[in-house]
Amino acid sequence: MTAYIIRRLLILPVIMIGVTMLIFAMMQFLGPVERSALYIRDFPKTQGQIDAVIRRYGLDDPFLVQYWHWLVGKEDPETGELLGGILRGDLGFSRTGREPVIDLLKRRLPVTAELALVSMLPIVVIGIWLGMQAALHHNEPIDQGARVFAILGYSFPTFVFGLLVLLIFYAKLNWFPPGRLSTQFSLEVTRPGFENYTRFLTLDALLNLRFDIFMDALRHMVLPVVTLSYLSWALLLKVTRSSMLEALRQDYVTTARAKGLSERVVTNRHVRKNALIPVATIAGSTVASLFNGVVITETIFDIPGLGSAAAAAALSLDVMTMLAYALFTAFLFVSVNLLVDVMYAVLDPRVRLG
Amino acid sequence: MTHLLEVRNLETRFFTEEGIVHAVNGITYTLNEGESLGIVGESGSGKSVGVLSVMGLIPNPPGRVTAGEVIYGGRDLLKLTPSEMRRVRGHEIAMVFQDPMTSLNPVLTIGRQMTEAMELHLSIDHETAMKRAAELLSMVGLPNAADRLNDYPHQFSGGQRQRVGIAMALSCNPSILIADEPTTALDVTIQAQIVDLVKRLKEKIGMAVIWITHDLGVVASLVEKVAVMYSGFIVETAPVHELYQNTSHPYTLGLLESLPKVDAKTKQRLIPIQGLPPDLLKEPRHCPFAPRCRYAVDQCWEENPSLKPVAPEHYSACWRWENARQDARQRMMTIGEVA
Numbered sequence: 016m017t018a019y020i021i022r023r024l025l026i027l028p029v030i031m032i033g034v035t036m037l038i039f040a041m042m043q044f045l046g047p048v049e050r051s052a053l054y055i056r057d058f059p060k061t062q063g064q065i066d067a068v069i070r071r072y073g074l075d076d077p078f079l080v081q082y083w084h085w086l087v088g089k090e091d092p093e094t095g096e097l098l099g100g101i102l103r104g105d106l107g108f109s110r111t112g113r114e115p116v117i118d119l120l121k122r123r124l125p126v127t128a129e130l131a132l133v134s135m136l137p138i139v140v141i142g143i144w145l146g147m148q149a150a151l152h153h154n155e156p157i158d159q160g161a162r163v164f165a166i167l168g169y170s171f172p173t174f175v176f177g178l179l180v181l182l183i184f185y186a187k188l189n190w191f192p193p194g195r196l197s198t199q200f201s202l203e204v205t206r207p208g209f210e211n212y213t214r215f216l217t218l219d220a221l222l223n224l225r226f227d228i229f230m231d232a233l234r235h236m237v238l239p240v241v242t243l244s245y246l247s248w249a250l251l252l253k254v255t256r257s258s259m260l261e262a263l264r265q266d267y268v269t270t271a272r273a274k275g276l277s278e279r280v281v282t283n284r285h286v287r288k289n290a291l292i293p294v295a296t297i298a299g300s301t302v303a304s305l306f307n308g309v310v311i312t313e314t315i316f317d318i319p320g321l322g323s324a325a326a327a328a329a330l331s332l333d334v335m336t337m338l339a340y341a342l343f344t345a346f347l348f349v350s351v352n353l354l355v356d357v358m359y360a361v362l363d364p365r366v367r368l369g
Numbered sequence: 370m371t372h373l374l375e376v377r378n379l380e381t382r383f384f385t386e387e388g389i390v391h392a393v394n395g396i397t398y399t400l401n402e403g404e405s406l407g408i409v410g411e412s413g414s415g416k417s418v419g420v421l422s423v424m425g426l427i428p429n430p431p432g433r434v435t436a437g438e439v440i441y442g443g444r445d446l447l448k449l450t451p452s453e454m455r456r457v458r459g460h461e462i463a464m465v466f467q468d469p470m471t472s473l474n475p476v477l478t479i480g481r482q483m484t485e486a487m488e489l490h491l492s493i494d495h496e497t498a499m500k501r502a503a504e505l506l507s508m509v510g511l512p513n514a515a516d517r518l519n520d521y522p523h524q525f526s527g528g529q530r531q532r533v534g535i536a537m538a539l540s541c542n543p544s545i546l547i548a549d550e551p552t553t554a555l556d557v558t559i560q561a562q563i564v565d566l567v568k569r570l571k572e573k574i575g576m577a578v579i580w581i582t583h584d585l586g587v588v589a590s591l592v593e594k595v596a597v598m599y600s601g602f603i604v605e606t607a608p609v610h611e612l613y614q615n616t617s618h619p620y621t622l623g624l625l626e627s628l629p630k631v632d633a634k635t636k637q638r639l640i641p642i643q644g645l646p647p648d649l650l651k652e653p654r655h656c657p658f659a660p661r662c663r664y665a666v667d668q669c670w671e672e673n674p675s676l677k678p679v680a681p682e683h684y685s686a687c688w689r690w691e692n693a694r695q696d697a698r699q700r701m702m703t704i705g706e707v708a
Contacts, residue, residue, distance in 0.1 A: 274459035274486040
């Protein structure tokens, strides 16, 4: 098992080189002149400025040289100063954020991560748990209800769903407002006296013993969390249900029953582990896709996270921010896949022992 | 003398969207202590459903035992509560299944799968159960038994897995072992080994055996009596030698004729049974074998024959059993077959 995980980990850098090269290659569709414009804030841009930038950043170097410089940075030919280098954390300047991309990431990532992490709770509870219950009560009301629910979830596009719940639960009922916090608290959390320990608003509120802020933050999270994750509930519900039904039909389940085991033991010991193997695959890609869903969700609910930054960057061709977002999601997908592979090994001895 | 197991008029139906499947249509048989019974029939004849009904393992829905009694230890198993029935399953009556590739759980160790029944029924702790599991595995002929308890099913060959299955079934000293086509999925050489193993264990432990198979040849050396099933009915039942020597049902005769005989004195062409098995969705009103029977007369199409004695302990459900028996004897003389 350990050897298996180490093997998987060793592949990680190889995959990352491939992924970053692909992302970097996309940038190369722009010529040196177009790319130089990303570095010049003046308008109109003069030929002299353009040439200087191309020389300074080596924008007309061969592809691999540029890729290397992009990774580790490049010395300025005049001052000898080291410029760029994503491995050094220099991801360029975000035009839409008006700050270095790395600062933007640091500020906005926790917001998005908090949203995604909280979204996993209903995904596991509603998706996986309800899927299991539906399979165990095949063709009973709970199963029928779950199926209808899954189909509905599938057929609603996120942007329609998001606007719909906003219309109903904010505009009509005023239960769950958009944003991250109510106005009176949003100023308070930026003032001294409120420590940002984790940059997760809910957690920080608890750590500052401000339960009023905690409840307010939770209240603001309800709609975005539901919007972000309902598609994953539906998907996981469907997959869990069908793989449970599949596992329940297997011969070894009859063997287990023939031993006189109770239905509870048969389900918990014999069915569940087998049924979760395909679920692990889907759960992995679901978690990763949450980070794509945030682009729409954060825009709809006005949440200052990574998703809304990416949306803003895309709309105004802010290449540096887009690249950072692409890098981040690529890294996330690769790590989640690694995690899924490890989960396979834990669940399935045929994988673990080859 | 009271029987160890007495199945009376057992009837099992599956209620499907296409209609009611008449899987088992009132079968009756008995099993004495230490006795072995072979249930023979083709796919869909109801032989598996019959024993699964006895075990209370018919999935409901869609299946249900609709009539009959299964008397074991003075109680009707069909009337037990689920928890009472669980104490019988795996403890008093244990089962070995057809496909050893799929009947063991791929994600649990052999040790875990072997000990769970013992811990449940024999109330022993895990350590003791593991020790006993190792003994059982070496009893069924697995080398390095103790080391293999932590292995997973995919690390065993098909034959080895079936040995594990048998060891597992015997772990709680059942008085009846039901083997549901345990050799069908195995190589021929392994088949013989498994049959031998069960025979040996039966002599050693003394449990009664119900051996289900579609192969009349396999059971010949193993069982004392045979019940032949067709379309959910028992059509002929007799002690094994009597059945081979005085075959008294056209279907049993057909099964024998379609069996290759290596030691036959003259070369004999194999004769297949013509036609297809009956549609179980239709309620049987005439003899279910009539459409495929070369002896069929009008009576066979009007009335379904019930089991009638044709010799001591020999029963046949056929209006024209005498004709079938005559042909069976004729055949026996030409090929010099000895059962």
